[in-house]
Amino acid sequence: MTYDLKEIFGYFTPEGTYLEGEPYGSGHIHDTFRVQTSESDKDNYILQRLNNKIFKDIPQLQNNIERVTVHLNKKLQLIPGSNLKRECLTLIPAKDGKSWIIDKDGNYWRMYIFISDHRSYNIVDNTDKAFEGGKAIGRFQAMLADMPGGPLAETIPKFHDIENRLETLNRKIKEDPAGRVASLTEEIKEYLSRSEEMKTILKLGRSGKIPLRITHNDTKFNNILLDENDKALCVIDLDTVMPGYVHYDFGDSIRTVTNTAAEDEKDLSKVEMNISLFEAYASGYLSETGKTLNEVEKEYLAFAPKLITYTIGVRFLTDYIDGNNYFKIHHPLHNLQRTRAQMKLVMSMERQYEEMQKIIRKLV
Template identity: 50%
Template sequence: MKDTCNAAAQTLTEVLAKFATAGTVAGIEPFGSGHIHDTYWVKTAESTSPDYLLQRVNHHVFKDVPALMENILLVTAHLRNKLAATPEANPAEEVLTLLPTRQNQAFYQDGDGNFWRMFLFLQNTRSYDLVETEQQAFEGGRAFGRFQALLVDLEPGLLHETIPHFHNLQSRLRLFDLALVHNHEGRAQETAAEIAFVQERAETMLGILTLGQEGKLPLRVTHNDTKFNNVLLNAQDLAQCVIDLDTVMPGYVAYDFGDAIRTTVNAAPEDEEDLAKIQVNLPLFEAFTKGYLQEAGTFLTEKEIESLTMGVTLLPFIMGLRFLTDYLGGDTYYKIKHPGHNLQRARAQFRLVQLLEEKQEHLGAIIQKTAQNCRLTAQGQS
């Protein structure tokens, strides 16, 4: 075990040497709660030198890492340029900064085929896996709404599709059907209720995709992974920076809104085992919606605003479907902490879908009222 730890430390040290860092490394430790990449906080000894985040990119999930990194360079440059022209903005603090390699590349590929990248570490920031206050919810909504608004003039077609058909429900359902056929270790037999849950709702949940295919919803540059912990807040719990840009690509705004709501209004973790603890916090929903529409309401079409309600149930449904598909296929995508972890995650997401379905009409009314208020406020300021 000691030899394994020493080998891992040596690998990290060798990788660090490939990047144009400043200062003396004082420590390297695992960082964050992400499911996909391996992330390390690189601390430096000197107060004049920044700390860094080093990541080994999961190239089994993101099969074209160079294309992914091109997206990140394009998006961060666009955000930085837009903020530079905005009074009181601070691009260095509000946009992720990639650190180049000593060969001036955006990433380093080691001899084993692993891809590595580094970001400047944003000091005095925090993220939350669970939303604790309405202020936090509002700031999360404001952060993602502003992110979309700043990118509204970036042509979606310039971005690579880093995970093809990521939120495409038709594609997800096809993968689900394949996993059912594969039926790893006979797992379909123990998940009959979850399989029926998916099949009962599959057609209804295709609404956003259908509207998009009919040209009634425009493609935008969207984040596509708007978990609340992908917003960094400052010491005053004000939104500072949207992070985890791996899935920024063309999409529909309702995807971002729905995924953010999924992790904002539920007080329980996304893998909560006790389904009775899963609830929908309406004040948090209202606060997030207000923050989001305050920023994004200026460019959204009426049809996009209507679609937000559909996104609220669609995204936890898709996440539950993805967890269930991975479980049926043998747990090959998500990191798991124990056997059955993906099934536990799927059950938690499906319970959230049920609760959101029960409140869907009320949630839609909140969205419409908030959008109207934001429009009136904007008209009063013009």
């Protein structure tokens, strides 16, 4: 579908004049466009058509992002040499003062300043990048630890709630809507045999031993921008910033940073966790959060990657049993392939778990 980007640009209050706009990035949720302005001394911008089928309350979503970016901006102002437009996302208000608009066709849109001269990576190929990624997420969490006001809204309820995910899996196993359960004996056994252990973080939270904090909840590495020297710059994609446990962010980062193969690798012999990248990321992360986290949070950091890798595996398995209705697939067995690859990564983490714990203890 085509949109009149110049008209939509005109609903907002940017500096500069619209020159041209084109699709930007590889995101699957929103439609994203980069807008170039005519003036060389003015910012360029990101326009996004927001997916209100996944995010059903756009004002609530935008309120979360407004609160987070305003707080981060205030924190950065206290750090000498900070570049506010590059180290934090900047929302551009619409002419009515809101941070979003609704076009004549009922589409929701928002606008950010485009962060120039950045680098982002889907694959982490050295420990320096892993360290900087950990530093970026750690700084993000640490800066938000004292954000005033009430809790942020849950933009996707129970997103990382493994008890909820397991309830859904067990229900789909009983229903067997696509007639696949009989062929999945081994996969179901591997996942369900670990189910009680994976409830550990939720139990620690309910007992008051770890607090709910503000977490990003989608910390794959390409949501971290590095500068032209591959130093930590900015954390992006704030749609899922909401209450959570720090282990969700740390775990998802390790899942994506340290995997020696693709998320959907068919050849399971290629799937391992790179312990050197784990140590580098953890070092960067704890360099920023060491004074923020309590002792129990630190103690269970090594467990976090197992939990989040397992959780996404449960979601892939559930979707495969259900007939592939949620995740985009490229072939009928794609979710099964993903399911097996995530379990192989969990097993690799289990084999290296004692070493992971030693690394965390050394760093704290």
